[in-house]
Amino acid sequence: MCGIVGYIGDKDAQSVLMEGLARLEYRGYDSAGIATLEGGHTQLRRAVGKLVNLKARLSDDPCPGHVGIGHTRWATHGGPTERNAHPHHENGVTVVHNGIIENHADLRVELEQKGRAFKSDTDTEIFAHLIAEGREEGLDTEAAMRRALTKVEGAFALAVVDEKDPDRILFAKMASPLVVGFGEGEAFLASDIPAVLAYTRRFSFLEDGDVGVIDKDGVRITTLDGEHVTRPVKTIDWSPVMAEKGGHKHFMHKEIFEQPRAITDTLRGRLEFDEGRVFLDNVSDEFLRSTKRVCIVACGTSYHSGLVGRYLIEKLAKVPVTVDLASEFRYREPVLEDGTLVIAISQSGETADTLAACKEALARGAGALAISNVIDSAIPRLCDESAGTLYTRAGPEIGVASTKAFVTQLCALHLVALALAQDRGALGRDEIIAEMTALSKVPREVEDLLTGEEQLRALAREFMGANHMLYLGRGTLFPIALEGALKLKEISYIHAEGYAAGEMKHGPIALIDETMPVVVLAARGHGYEKVVSNLEEVRARGGRIIAVCHEDDERLLGLAEGAMPLPRCDERMLPILSTIPLQLFAYHIADLRGTDVDQPRNLAKSVTVE
Numbered sequence: 001m002c003g004i005v006g007y008i009g010d011k012d013a014q015s016v017l018m019e020g021l022a023r024l025e026y027r028g029y030d031s032a033g034i035a036t037l038e039g040g041h042t043q044l045r046r047a048v049g050k051l052v053n054l055k056a057r058l059s060d061d062p063c064p065g066h067v068g069i070g071h072t073r074w075a076t077h078g079g080p081t082e083r084n085a086h087p088h089h090e091n092g093v094t095v096v097h098n099g100i101i102e103n104h105a106d107l108r109v110e111l112e113q114k115g116r117a118f119k120s121d122t123d124t125e126i127f128a129h130l131i132a133e134g135r136e137e138g139l140d141t142e143a144a145m146r147r148a149l150t151k152v153e154g155a156f157a158l159a160v161v162d163e164k165d166p167d168r169i170l171f172a173k174m175a176s177p178l179v180v181g182f183g184e185g186e187a188f189l190a191s192d193i194p195a196v197l198a199y200t201r202r203f204s205f206l207e208d209g210d211v212g213v214i215d216k217d218g219v220r221i222t223t224l225d226g227e228h229v230t231r232p233v234k235t236i237d238w239s240p241v242m243a244e245k246g247g248h249k250h251f252m253h254k255e256i257f258e259q260p261r262a263i264t265d266t267l268r269g270r271l272e273f274d275e276g277r278v279f280l281d282n283v284s285d286e287f288l289r290s291t292k293r294v295c296i297v298a299c300g301t302s303y304h305s306g307l308v309g310r311y312l313i314e315k316l317a318k319v320p321v322t323v324d325l326a327s328e329f330r331y332r333e334p335v336l337e338d339g340t341l342v343i344a345i346s347q348s349g350e351t352a353d354t355l356a357a358c359k360e361a362l363a364r365g366a367g368a369l370a371i372s373n374v375i376d377s378a379i380p381r382l383c384d385e386s387a388g389t390l391y392t393r394a395g396p397e398i399g400v401a402s403t404k405a406f407v408t409q410l411c412a413l414h415l416v417a418l419a420l421a422q423d424r425g426a427l428g429r430d431e432i433i434a435e436m437t438a439l440s441k442v443p444r445e446v447e448d449l450l451t452g453e454e455q456l457r458a459l460a461r462e463f464m465g466a467n468h469m470l471y472l473g474r475g476t477l478f479p480i481a482l483e484g485a486l487k488l489k490e491i492s493y494i495h496a497e498g499y500a501a502g503e504m505k506h507g508p509i510a511l512i513d514e515t516m517p518v519v520v521l522a523a524r525g526h527g528y529e530k531v532v533s534n535l536e537e538v539r540a541r542g543g544r545i546i547a548v549c550h551e552d553d554e555r556l557l558g559l560a561e562g563a564m565p566l567p568r569c570d571e572r573m574l575p576i577l578s579t580i581p582l583q584l585f586a587y588h589i590a591d592l593r594g595t596d597v598d599q600p601r602n603l604a605k606s607v608t609v610e
């Protein structure tokens with residue numbers, strides 16, 4: 001997820017672009033750059049790291065001009081370096097891009113075979129070369145861009161300037177967000193409203209397939225085929241503070257609602273239905289093929305995703321799996337036989353315990369694969385020397401409580417399980433296609449679940465006064481019970497515990513009385529009948545039950561005081577889908593209790609110390 005911004009008008013473009021990028025840093029901050037047009041030339045400045053580094057460069061060497069584009073990066077292809085920072089320039093054409101070009105590797109080979117020299121490792125540079133190629137062949141900028149768009153597959157919010165066509169900015173939108181802002185004698189492009197809300201409150205929201213230009217008179221939008229398109233102009237009344245969170249009250253809330261897009265991006269280019277197999281970019285096939293057993297190491301929420309990963313890998317690939325808290329693994333002198341693959345799961349890629357566990361595993365001769373959300377962070381860098389890194393593409397997660405990173409970790413683990421399964425023939429082609437089909441439906445199913453927010457807020461209001469809460473689940477929903485409890489305790493400060501439902505009679509049932517609400521994950525599937533009997537045991541002791549169950553499960557709804565309904569769905573996707581209501585339940589309880597949801601007391605987003 002990156003942030004792009006564009007400006008054309010009478011103001012100093014640099015100042016508008018830098019102000020915009022400052023408001024978009026939440027979308028990515030591993031490098032940034034701007035390009036402006038002045039006197040038929042392109043002024044291009046880029047810097048690695050946070051925006052403050054670009055600002056320093058510009059104070060020494062400003063970019064003149066009244067037309068320009070800017071970009072703040074969350075790396076997906078190519079590490080966070082200056083050469084990979086946007087904008088990318090080729091023979092008078094300069095581009096910034098938010099998204100993923102799925103066929104970038106094939107296009108790069110094609111262009112290099114034509115003699116074009118690439119200066120970066122990014123997928124984005126493809127656009128600069130394709131458009132420059134069109135211009136060199138006599139096409140105008142717009143025709144060159146349209147032709148380029150017919151060749152690329154994937155997601156893009158694209159802005160293009162051409163020093164030989166300096167009085168406009170061209171754009172295209174597919175799957176990644178892009179808005180147009182309207183001023184008097186000026187116009188704006190941005191990934192998100194906050195970037196330019198200081199200059200205008202009038203916006204059009206572009207739709208997938210929109211292609212066009214902005215100039216001082218406004219915007220012209222067409223389809224890729226050139227048919228005219230009209231988009232309504234809306235007036236936005238957000239405050240600047242709300243704008244930074246895209247209209248959401250907290251980053252956590254925003255990130256919960258980003259989950260459909262985050263899941264879509266994480267799966268993008270990795271489900272090859274024609275071949276009937278998954279494709280794990282940046283992961284060594286050799287290591288996967290030689291894997292005899294898997295050890296998963298992680299902390300906190302990432303540990304919970306690892307627990308789900310064990311069920312998935314053992315069920316689908318028939319490979320034995322252990323899961324360790326990284327802080328324990330690193331000191332227990334683990335015995336790792338030949339063919340052991342350690343999977344280190346870490347959103348930040350910097351968690352000290354997980355990094356140390358990874359080093360311990362490598363020192364003991366195991367292979368190491370990272371699942372992380374931050375490209376080139378410490379754990380991926382370590383694992384790229386071994387089995388590689390499967391990146392989640394959730395974009396920056398600002399809220400300390402992990403949400404979109406968790407569900408995309410579950411997707412990544414499902415992909416790893418399928419890759420291990422297909423390599424050893426544990427699943428047939430049709431079975432793999434069935435799994436991929438189920439995964440591909442999840443973004444839509446999450447969208448549907450998010451529409452139930454109001455009921456969950458009402459439920460949160462009923463239970464916000466609890467001092468303790470128990471979460472129960474079986475099978476793959478046991479780790480989700482742990483995750484639900486962690487979400488609640490870390491942002492609302494209510495004591496909450498997750499337990500395997502089958503463990504109730506081994507102790508926890510002693511806790512049950514009318515002051516102890518019990519959240520029971522009881523979706524139909526393996527263990528359902530047993531969960532129902534656990535639930536009846538709780539009810540018989542006066543416990544207050546909140547059932548996470550299918551919306552048509554009259555039996556459970558009759559037993560429960562509160563419900564978090566789930567849609568009819570593929571049982572295999574229940575871990576992801578049942579997480580969504582638990583996130584919203586915890587969020588609204590914390591919000592109602594007035595805690596600091598995005599930065600809960602005593603917590604840090606990345607625990608880089610022991």
Ligand code: AGP
Pocket residue numbers: 299300301302345346347348349350351354400401402403490604605606607
């Ligand atoms: C999750 O909501 C917490 N913020 C915390 O448990 C987190 O998952 C843990 O610290 C691991 O972080 P990592 O994924 O960046 O390694």
